Amino acid sequence: MTGKNACPTKSNFMIPLNHYLLLSAFLFSCGVLGVVVRRNxxxxxxxxxxxxxxxxxxxxxxxxxxxxxxxxxxxxFVMVVAAAEAxxxxxxxxxxxxxxxxxxxxxxxxxxx
Amino acid sequence: MNLYEIVFYFFAxxxxxxxxxxxFSRNIIYSAFSLLFTFFGVAGLYxxxxxxxxAVTQLLIYVGGILVLLLFGVMLTSNTISVELKTGTLHILPxxxxxxxxxxxxxxTFWTADWFMSKRASDIAAQTTSKEIGDAxxxxxxxxxxxxxxxxxxxxxxxxMMARRENPxxxxxx
Numbered sequence: 001m002t003g004k005n006a007c008p009t010k011s012n013f014m015i016p017l018n019h020y021l022l023l024s025a026f027l028f029s030c031g032v033l034g035v036v037v038r039r040n041x042x043x044x045x046x047x048x049x050x051x052x053x054x055x056x057x058x059x060x061x062x063x064x065x066x067x068x069x070x071x072x073x074x075x076x077f078v079m080v081v082a083a084a085e086a087x088x089x090x091x092x093x094x095x096x097x098x099x100x101x102x103x104x105x106x107x108x109x110x111x112x113x
Numbered sequence: 114m115n116l117y118e119i120v121f122y123f124f125a126x127x128x129x130x131x132x133x134x135x136x137f138s139r140n141i142i143y144s145a146f147s148l149l150f151t152f153f154g155v156a157g158l159y160x161x162x163x164x165x166x167x168a169v170t171q172l173l174i175y176v177g178g179i180l181v182l183l184l185f186g187v188m189l190t191s192n193t194i195s196v197e198l199k200t201g202t203l204h205i206l207p208x209x210x211x212x213x214x215x216x217x218x219x220x221x222t223f224w225t226a227d228w229f230m231s232k233r234a235s236d237i238a239a240q241t242t243s244k245e246i247g248d249a250x251x252x253x254x255x256x257x258x259x260x261x262x263x264x265x266x267x268x269x270x271x272x273x274m275m276a277r278r279e280n281p282x283x284x285x286x287x
Contacts, residue, residue, distance in 0.1 A: 024220035084268030091276035
């Protein structure tokens with residue numbers, strides 16, 4: 001059976017699970033592209049948040065279609081880590097900007113030996 | 114095409130379109146504000162998936178916290194000498210190949226896999242999950258919950274310590 005018919009017709013979910021997962025895959029790929037391509041460290045941060053959101057979306061889709069709330073617990077903890085990561089990362093970027101006057105990731109090479 | 118599908122595709126288009134703007138916009142302010150629409154779209158999809166608690170949490174944490182933090186980061190790191198909010202790109206060709214491979218792999222996997230569908234899925238669809246999450250947080254997932262609180266405390270202290278301006282005339286050594 002291919003994925004097109006994976007959703008049982010008796011379910012209340014009219015959208016197949018695949019559509020949520022494909023949306024999540026596209027969001028994640030957008031995030032990866034942004035992290036690799038963009039120069040500004042703040043935009044790289046936004047793209048990391050995009051990737052975390054994509055993973056959260058697929059976790060919630062799985063959890064909802066499985067009928068089990070444990071996946072939503074995992075999303076809760078991912079959000080906690082995302083908040084902590086954003087706070088610490090922004091602090092690092094701000095102190096980097098104070099020292100180097102730039103946030104372009106290709107100019108920040110002070111860790112390079 | 115019923116209302117559920119219309120709402121799903123609306124939120125999907127909003128999410129995908131604004132995510133593309135986040136990545137491809139040359140102006141960092143446009144990126145930050147289209148990230149707002151991405152978060153709203155994802156929150157709407159959470160509501161469609163009956164994850165009401167997480168939809169509200171998404172709005173509170175991402176829109177109310179992280180996005181405001183990012184905007185403050187944009188303001189604090191914009192160079193006042195050369196007002197250059199436009200930012201360039203790096204390594205377009207290898208990045209495009211890498212991401213195209215990633216998209217192909219993920220799409221093929223998600224599209225061809227035969228996903229397990231629970232019999233309970235239609236039962237759980239009608240009810241919300243706030244009570245289940247609340248029960249699980251204080252019973253089976255109590256230890257991760259406490260560790261999460263410690264992570265947040267450490268992150269707050271560490272961020273404040275790193276981001277503060279060191280005063281050379283300060284008497285207290287840091």
